[in-house]
Amino acid sequence: MRTVWQTLTASNVRMFRYLAGFSLVLGGALILLAQASSLVPESIEPQIWRAFRAGMLCALGTALGALPVLFIRNVSTRMSDVLLGFGGGIMLAATVFSLLIPALHVAGEQGYGVWGAAVLASMGLLIGACALLGVGYLLPRVQGAPGQGGGARITFCL
Structure with a gap:
């Protein structure tokens, strides 16, 4: 009888890795959001709070912009030129x-x-x-190996 680990193929392992990484990023973002909301403006000046929220929005945009890299493996020359x-x-x-x-x-x-x-x-x-x-x-x-x-x-x- 085959175990669960034996039934996993390379593609399933890769998909599991992607899902695990995505869930870690999402979980970390939720924890960060929960921590940030506990610091709400009672103890922080409104201008600093707005700057913090704007910075978090930029960080979220950067993270969302980097997510496609996890899923795209082969990029055509045309797509590379467009990007x-x-x-x-x-x-x-x-x-x-x-x-x-x-x-x-x-x-x-x-x-x-x-x-x-x-x-x-x-x-x-x-x-x-x-x-x-x-x-x-x-x-x-x-143009070659990193050491060349x-x-x-x-x-x-x-």
């Missing part, structure tokens, strides 16, 4: 809305005119892009 393009678009939007627009406002507050602020922010963007290109040129492109490819150059740059 990389989407991520690049998000990073470009974050650069514009979180860095360039505030840089224009700060330059304007420091006495620069509209064109001067635009030139100053553009020069900062250009210097940053050149720095990234320079680091990309200095660091080797590793110019470790000495990486150590030099760091």
Whole structure:
């Protein structure tokens, strides 16, 4: 007679691992939520409580965004290109809305005119892009096992 462990195949073990991991994450989130609700605003200032809730919302979004990695094993080249393009678009939007627009406002507050602020922010963007290109040129492109490819150059740059 076969035991329960013998009847489990590799796919069942993998599914069990996924479900166990998901239940651990969900259980941890519920425990964290219960602990956080016991610290409600009686003992915490309202602004700090709102900041805590906003931070927890960001953490939840990050965790939910990472969940598909547990279930997707093989990604086609087309899907990889779509995901990389989407991520690049998000990073470009974050650069514009979180860095360039505030840089224009700060330059304007420091006495620069509209064109001067635009030139100053553009020069900062250009210097940053050149720095990234320079680091990309200095660091080797590793394509192989983790131990292969110019470790000495990486150590030099760091």
